[in-house]
Amino acid sequence: MSRPADPAAAFAGAMAAAPPGPIGLAVSGGGDSMALLALAADWAAASGRALAAVTVDHGLRPESAAEAAMVAHRCAALGIAHDVLRWADRPPRGNLAEAAREARRALIAAWAARRGLAAVALAHTLDDQAETVLMRLARGSGVAGLAAMSPVSAAGGVVWLRPLLTVRRAALRALLRARGWSWVEDPSNRDPARDRARARAMLRLLPRLGLTPERLAMTARHMADARLVLDEAARQLAARAVLWGGHGEARLSPAALTGAPRAILGQLLADLLTAIGGRRHPPRLARIEGLIARLDDPPPAATLHGCLIRRAGAALIVCREPARAAPPVPLADGVTWDRRWRILGPAGAGLSVGALGLPAARAAGAGPGAEILATTPAIRSGGRLIAAPLLGPSAWRAEPVIPDARRRRVLTGL
Incomplete structure (x- = not known):
């Protein structure tokens, strides 16, 4: 098996798939994302491409603000624009880690749109890919699941790039040490209660069976090829x-x-x-x-x-x-609600978009289709229903969305 690619060569090769225009970088301050920043800065200097970086401060650890400041300092030294986004609407209960991932992706997508970025690069490595395959094997995943992470994907109106999927984590740490750059270690990566931490520990044992991270990542590539065929058949x-x-x-x-x-x-x-x-x-x-x-x-x-x-x-x-429709959100022109509807029309203080609800759907004479209409978007002012875009003419339009x-x-x- 060939050796994993040199970080700089792998990054430059992967970025050939990037669309034209400025590129965003998601940089948390961890070793992988700091290496992404270093490699992207070199690549941008050689290619003339513009960069912008972002750090999401979830506020879940006391150190997070200092870590964001460290990234900001490094970006300033490189002449790269940097923004810090803060997660302000944490849920009071539920799966906090999953909610944080969802919020991070949404915050970065909105940031990319504001900055007019062509794509956003993420710092997932070959090791991350191998861990993902291992976790999905444990769940009994099929072809799509075992394809794991794609080098290029589009979701939420953003092109997401993963230019380090062929690079080992150790090679990125070596690159940072050679440059004298510091980074932070997220303690959750060592938390045995987390699936990924357990998969990471297991990966250290599997090479005895010949099951190396490289081979697991190769499996993901084969499954990605198979998924293309499966997708076309499913489309037909x-x-x-x-x-x-x-x-x-x-x-x-x-x-x-x-x-x-x-x-x-x-x-x-x-x-x-x-x-x-x-x-x-x-x-x-x-x-x-x-x-x-x-x-x-x-x-x-x-x-x-x-x-x-x-x-x-x-x-x-x-x-x-x-019962599963998303709660109401403040109304803004172009806002997406329930990950299914984009609302177009005037915003205003006190306006929100949420589910029409069964009582209103039945009152509209929906009959046996009430369950369907109940989950369609409705505009309310202070809790009072003022429009249901799919029931008749109004100042708002609702377009279906598959992100x-x-x-x-x-x-x-x-």
Whole structure:
């Protein structure tokens, strides 16, 4: 097996896929992201490309402000614009780590849009890729899951680059030491309660079996190639079997699914549920397998991954589960709500967008479609309903959104 690429050569090669325009860098102050900053600065000096860096301060550790200041100091020395974003709306309960990841991605996406960036580079390494494959193997993931992280992806209106996926973490630390740069170590990386920390510890044992990080990363590349074929087959199946309604729901024809290979059918169902359910990640493969097993004789109604699935004659209707719709958010022109709808129209003090709700949907005479309309966007002022863009003319428009570009191609061909 060939040796992992030299960091500078690997970075320059990967950045050939970057779109034209200024590039953003997500820099936390950790070793990987500081190495990303160093390599990007060299690359920009040679290529003439403009850079901007960002640090998200989640406020979860006392040291986070000082770490952001360290990054700012280094960026200033390099002549690279740097911004610090702070997470202000932490949830009072729930999975804090997952919420932090979601918030970080959303904050960076909004920052990239404000700065007019062509793409944002992330500092995931070959070691991160190997850990991801190992964790997904433990979960019984299929082809899409084992493809792990893509070198280039598009989601949330942003092109995300991972130019260090072929570079070992140790090589990046060596680069920083050679330059005399400091970095910080996140203590959560050693927390045995976290899946990634356990996977990292396990990776130190697996080379005895010949299962090196390089081989696990190679598996991810093979699975990514297989996913391209699977995506195209799922797109063709969607064109035959899925009919989109006007309120974010889809009508699925079980007859059109008959005879489809399980892997293709599973990919289509996973993408459909993820898009309609407003989720970032697909359901576990075991849940999809369970759904496939019931397609020949489905129950009258079931819920899965934030979706309501119910029979309608010979078809299945898949819509957003009313109880899972996102809470209201302040209204702004172009705001995305529930990861499914983009609202266009005037903003104003006290205005919010949230779910229409079952009472209002029933009052509108929606009849058997009340569950569908209940999860569509509604504009309220101080809690009073003033408009439902999908029910009739108003000052606002609601456009359906599938944030993930790959999933959008599979489901709609766009």
